Amino acid sequence: MANNNKALANASKAKKDEFYTQLTDIENELKHYRQHFCGKTIFCNCDDPFESNFVKYFAMHFNSFGLKKLIATCYATSPVMYTQLSFFGDDVETVDNSKKPYVIEISEITDENGDGAIDLQDFELILKKNPPRILKGDGDFRSAECIEFLKEADIVVTNPPFSLFREYVAQLIEYDKKFIIVGNQNAITYKEIFPLMKDNKMWIGYKSGDMSFTVPENYEERATRFWVDENGQKWRSLGNICWYTNLDIQKRHEDIILFRFYNSEDYPHYDNYDAIEVSKVADIPCDYNGVMGVPITFMDKFNPEQFEIIGATESEGKGFSNGLWIEDSKVAQPLIHGERKYKRIFIRKK
Secondary structure, eight states, rough: HHHHHHHHHHHHHHHHHHOEHHHHHHHHHGGGGGGTTOOEEEEETTTTTTTTTTHHHHHHHHHHTSEOOOEEOOOOOTTTTTTOOOOOOOOOOOOOOOOEEEEEEEEEEEOSSSSSSOOOOOHHHHHHSSSSEOSOOOOOOTSSSHHHHHHHOOOEEEOGGGHHHHHHHHHHHHTTTTEEEEGGGGGGGTTTTTTHHHHTTTEEEEEEEEEEEEEEETTOOOOEEEOOOTTEEEEEEEEEEEEOOOOOGGGGOOOOOOBBBBTTTTTTOOOOSSSEOOOOGOOBTTTTOEEEEEEHHHHOOOOOTTTTEEOOOOOOOOTTTSSSOGGGGGGOOOEEETEEOOOOOOEOOO
């Protein structure tokens, strides 16, 4: 019974953070990874095959990228999974009355309509001729079925449920998978995530900051960052979204340009830790070789060839088990003249 209750609670959380990524945001990010896709099996394991823009993106570029295979699975509680929404905005059609999640596996996209071009119309025709296969389980990324697909995949690309981000990343690491995923920037501070970033097992991609998502019809209205467009579609924007990956990208090898010079007045020393305070990433001094405390936004600019990460501070009032913390830092919250500073990452130039 306890396991059932836990599963229901997780399903409830997953339904609440159904955020659907815009195709333009996917295109703007994934254009930087094209060299990684050739000959690879792509797995979108949180994506309704008929609704997901991730599936649409890889279907459009299947041949130009030289993909080996595209796999997509959706979760049983997805609010859109029982409708076939045409890629071209046609009427909604009922897919199935069994209320089961399904999977698509595409190994080839050919010119189905004979117009001399291969595009989404061909992909739609392929899906109509070869309908998705109903899964035995609920389509949860942690299910045995989906794990088997994960084992087959080379790269996982999706927008996983934010509430399950820790578990989702842990699974990717466990199965040693390459990935490009959307997440909340606050995930940097999770005790399960930050050590991976410190040890160069994952890092932030290109886009970081504000992103807008479509949300289901039953999504609760918000006072801010929420609107309904002229077509009745609900939208939600978040200001702290970023892409996480473990694929090598050019951005990761770009140095932060340092032009400030150290002085004791602008860079005070912490009361309780042998490091100086740098309140803005842009203000990192070029002539200081000791340990520095910087904001978590540093991770968006982090080049492991330029800096090493020493440790990090704890979230105030949460205890060492819940927040961003590396024991080597030996400090929960840095103090300057007795005043606590917000979460800091301790770095040193190489």
